[in-house]
Structures are given as C-alpha cells and as structure tokens.
Amino acid sequence: MSEKIKEQIGIYKETFKSLFALMVVVGGASFASLSKGEVTFWNVLGVGLSVWLSISLVLLWRYMINLSEELNKNG
Numbered sequence: 001m002s003e004k005i006k007e008q009i010g011i012y013k014e015t016f017k018s019l020f021a022l023m024v025v026v027g028g029a030s031f032a033s034l035s036k037g038e039v040t041f042w043n044v045l046g047v048g049l050s051v052w053l054s055i056s057l058v059l060l061w062r063y064m065i066n067l068s069e070e071l072n073k074n075g
Helices: 001-035 041-074
Strands: none
Touching: 001 041
C-alpha cells in the first residue's frame, strides 16, 4: 500500500512541476501584455487560465499533503 502511495506522490509532483511551469509562462506573458494596455481576448483568456491553474495547483498540493500524511500514518 505504501509503495502505491509513494508512486502516486511522485506522479503528482511531476504533474505539479509541469502545471506550475505552464502557469508561469502563460500568466507572465498575459500579464505582460495586459500591463502594456493590450487588452485582447487571448490575454484575458491567458489570465483566466493562469488563475484556474493556480487554483488547481493549490488543490493538487493539498491532495499530496493528505497522501503524505496517510503514508506517515500507515508507516
């Protein structure tokens, strides 16, 4: 059971890293364009995607913490 949980945590860590990189790139580009005053559909969509990714990352982080606690509890 603990090996399965460790494997899940490893997969979620890699997913977290990928989503975080995507959020930084999309959010940074969108905010940079918006700060220049260029309000387009794609910039607003990029900011919305960045917000959605950040919420997803928080939820994924909490799930990884819960899995870690379960792993520690089970030994």
